[in-house]
Amino acid sequence: MKFIYLSLYLFISSVFTINAQEILSPNKKIKVIIASKKATDDSCYGQVHFKILYKNKLEYIEVMPNSPMGILREDQQFTDNLKLVNESKTKQISQKYEMICGKQKMCNNFGTEKVFKYVNSNNQPLNIAFRVYNDGVAFRYEFTNKTNSLINIVDESTTYVFPPATNRWLQSYTESYEDFFPFSDTGKTANSNNMEWGFPALFKVNNNPVWVLISEANISENNCATKLNNSKNSDEYKVNYASPRDDFKQNGIKTILPWNSQWHTLIIGELSDIVESTLITDVSEPNKLKETNWIKPGAVSWIYWANNHGSKDYEKVITYIDLAVDMKWPYFLIDWEWDAMSNGGNIIDAVNYAKSKRIKPIMWYNSGTSWLEPTPVDHLLTAEKRAKEFAWLNKIGVYGIKVDFFAGDQQDMMKYYIDILKDAAKYHIMVNFHGATVPRGWARTYPNLMTTEAVYGAEWYNNKPILTSKAAEHNTTLPFTRNVIGSMDYTPVTFSNSQHPHITSFAHELALSVVFESGFQHFADKPEAYNSLPPDPKEFLKNVPVNWDKTKLIDGYPGEKIIIARKKGNRWYLGGLNGKDELKTLKINFEFLDKGIFELKIIKDGKDDKSFDTEVMQVQKGDSLDVKCLSKGGFVAILEKLDTVKANKQN
Known part of the structure; x- marks a missing residue:
């Protein structure tokens, strides 16, 4: 009976599957099969699906079964009504580039590309471009025709399908991407109402030794960020656009055509392939800055964590500048409320003191889009305000900014991030995004982006007691999830306690300086905690780099x-x-x-x-x-x- 059902399934699949094509990675380990499934036997239209296979030893393992593709506009859909009309020749991509920050200095965008050209039942064109790499797959949607008026792109039918019992480490979606990555083999949480997940999302496919990390890259001003939703089927993760918010009612994306989506990315292979991958920057736009010799990654002393407050107190501020001197760290971050600094000096005095000690100041800003209580607020919201502020920072001698409290993943926020990076680069100012979206490959395109928070980091010792008991497990999960896709401002290496204690060992804390990668590495503890270290760990912290030539995973397993x-x-x-x-x-x-x-x-x-x-x-x-x-x-x-x-x- 089982044989009859299987034969019937294979017969139906063969009848309704048309235009099956495959793309191989350069090393032949990853195979992608793209096919259309007809809605009816006599139809020439259908829905595009893709399947991913991975070669383990001598045979291919199915990593992802047939997974639907498609995109919807307000005026018409491109989902189950697509017909393949042409396809490009397979071509090899090989583009070497250099990263200033990150896990690897010299990188190679090396893969196989093929573009499939479809029309929908209204004869409107849609391209789907695939790239298959030795460590993963990327694809995007392309509307190639031109319009003079705005088009509203509202949704995708893109869905990632996994076999049942696949292990997964997923973070419940929050705008700040600050949560844990708990293990699950069901795709469900204790809170069954929450079925939205943020990027990156890590999967170990069934009982096979194959891992998949899903994210996205190369978001432009004409994209919003996306998230995953498996509310209909716990093993099927549909791509959803960012939800509208109270002050930005727009659903999806508004743009003129032609238009490209971001690259949807799947890093695939062994755990070492996941950790060492540069796929996120590989598929992102090359560096757009003419000069980059002013961009200098480095360690930063940080005042907020130990004091649970900003930089109002000048006398406390200068102790952290002195700490940077003692520890040979090039930077000091002046955090929120610097505009209200008193007790012996103001912000200009603090900057001048830092310069006298040859320490480069970085200053905090509220983005002005979300939580508006900490000041300064609304210094960066327009091009005119940014130009005025950045010119002032140049004048007084500030080298970087930390911009905090962004409002979400909508299209206007994506544009705001990119506008800040572009305008800051004009004034040779480096950038740290805090309370922000996860890295989307911008560090390659705008290398003045040094780091991004988007992590449940050590700052949470200030807020809740939950990190105390979960920190060690969390810290051994992040290298396989969040830190894979870009620099991570965790604010590590704390030996004393903030509002809530840490129970990781001192050597565990010291190791975070290497395990976690960040172009600006903010060391968060108070001066006396570092000054009282024994000679060997103290000397190690004085000299540990923050950007790397090469990264290798030696051993590991998420959470262990x-x-x-x-x-x-x-x-x-x-x-x-x-x-x-x-x-x-x-x-x-x-x-x-x-x-x-x-x-x-x-x-x-x-x-x-x-x-x-x-x-x-x-x-x-x-x-x-x-x-x-x-x-x-x-x-x-x-x-x-x-x-x-x-x-x-x-x-």
């Missing part, structure tokens, strides 16, 4: 553990985290090293969670090392070739 290696110049920096509430041994496999003997200096958990233990040894490619970690513990390490170490000592 991670060992990550990042290279800068001739040195490898390792960070390891134990996400569990029990003692755990993490194994470092040194297979990633070049030939030669390396000196390894490791700083790990000591006898208790507030102490460190340091060891120095020699290792080489092929060796391995067991590192015993406390509950919620961790370690950092520096690797350098022995002959380089000796040469440096002689000099």
